[in-house]
Each structure stands twice: as C-alpha cells, then as structure tokens.
Amino acid sequence: MNNLETTTSPNPEIKIRRNSTSSKERWNERVIQISRVTKVCKGGKKLSFRAVIAIGNENGQVGVGIGKADDVINAITKATSSAKRRIIRVTLTKNATISHVATGIFGACKVLIKPATQGTGVIAGSSIRTVLELAGIRNILAKQLGSNNLLNNARATIVALESLKEPKMVANERNINIENLYS
Template sequence: MAKARKEKRTREKESDWQERVVQIRRVTKVVKGGKKLSFRAIVVVGNERGQVGVGVGKAADVIGAVKKGVADGKKHLVEVPLTRANSIPHPATGAGGGAKVMMRPAAPGTGVIAGGAVRTVLELAGVKNILAKQLGSDNPLNNARATVSALDNLRTLQEVADERGIPVENLYG
C-alpha cells in the first residue's frame, strides 16, 4: 500500500514539470564516409513555481534529442524568487554567448512582455508580470541561457539583509 502511494507521489512530481521545445535543428557532421545527420533540440523545463532550466540534446532522431534535452534541462535548474505579483524582485540583466537579456518587474495585469526563447523561459519559471528585452544576438539558445543567467542573479530582500547582517527594515532606511 505504501509503495503504491510513493509511486503515485513520484508520478505527480514528474507531471509537475512542463517542457517546451524552443528549437529543433538538423545538424550534420562530415565524416569519412560522407555526412552524418543528427538533430539538436533546445528544451526549456519548468514547474511554473519558481524553478526553470534550459537543456540541449542531440540524437539521430527528434524524439531522442528532445528526451536528452529534457534530462539536461532538469540537471541545470535554477530557483527564481517570485514576488506576490508573480514578478521578479528587482531589475536584472543576464548574458549568454553574444546575447544579453534585460528584465524589469511589472505591475499585476501587465503579463509577460517578452519574445522568443525569453518568453518561454519566463512563462515556465512561473513569472506572470514582467518586461523583458533581448539585446544583441537573436540565437534562441543564447537568449534562453542569458534569461536563466539573469534569473539566477535575482535576490530577495531577506537574502540581501542576511548577507549584510542587518534586519530587513534597515534596508529601506
């Protein structure tokens, strides 16, 4: 009986995670006998409650590449501090390759104002109100990684107060 309950709980935890494929690209490698064809999948994995990760998978078929991308994304999860308005606590920037992403918190009702891979990462992180802009490269992988980098740099008021060794009330002073 307990084993069945445990299996159900693990299945529920697995179903919490959502995955979205950002890009599938056909790639080739030149080898001695000619060209070897494979697929690269960029996948974003998140639970819409403050955890998100970006993964890349390569395989001979699309399904295999997506599975590998999901596994890679779950290995590279970051925690995102969310406010009561389902936004971020402060403005942030992130970089990944040649891409830069700028993000600002927004008031409730604003929605996710972002494009491409940035929008996908923010939605799966559980952010509902935010303003974001891609700067530099338009490569989906670099933009997704830049977004994760920016989300990883976010800190709450409590974390800043603990680092400085002062109460939260004194931060406003």
C-alpha cells in the same frame, strides 16, 4: 517517452509536453528549437538533430537543456534530462514578478528583465518568454539585446534569473520593511 502527454498550445510552433505521473512535482516542458545538424565524415555527411528544451514547474523552478541524437525523439529526451539537471530556483514576489532589475549575458546575447505591476503580463519575445513563463513569472518586462540566437537568449535569461536577490535582501539593502517594498 514514458508517461508523457502531448498537448497543443495557442502558438503552433510550441509543443507543450506534460509529465503525466502522479508525482509531487509537475514539470512542463516546451521545445524552444529543433535543428538539423550535419557532420562531414569520410563516408559522407552524417545527419543528426539538436533539441533545445525549457522545463519548469511554473512555481519558481526552471531549466534549459540541449540534447543531440540521430532522431528527434531521442534528442528531446536527452534535452529534457539535461534541463532537469540544470534546474534553478527563482524567488517570486506576491505579484508573480521579480524583485529588481537584472541583466544576463551569455555569448553575444544580453537579456534585460524588469519587474512589472500586476496585470502587465509577460512582455518578452522569443525563447525569453518561454523561460519566464515556465518559471511562473506572470508580470515582467524583458528586452533581448545583441544576438537573436534562441539557445543563447534562453541561457542569458537563466543567467539573469540566477543573479536575482531575494526580496528580503533587497528590502534590507534599501532599509525598508518588506511589506512596503512593492506597494
């Protein structure tokens, strides 16, 4: 756990870990879920931990990763490196929202995200909120449909964010000027 500082957040279930290196990119990571899993072997039950981590720079880049290890710290480290390998880029508007409505489906989870006006905030629940905040989205409406599984909801959110088109493409499709797109 080199160069990492742990800070507290308003929600006691969420631990925020920030990279303390002086690199150009600042990555924030949040633990979405830590679960104990067991595997039945010939010699008895083998206990291990699974960590689900979301990582983002709050400026349009976000990723979700999973790590599994015999102790929690190693599981978090593996999940963090997995999330860094799966970073996606999200184009934000000047109001820190998305350009159009999108849906994402992963497994039995379906996530619907809609752009919102300035001052609305992030209206979303569960792991969807964590992923959207780490992506840097400040004004958005989101609805989770189907399963309540935290991992699949986070992945469905990533699928929805990947399906977004850039504002220039949306303006071209609607045959309007990009300045008039969000007025």
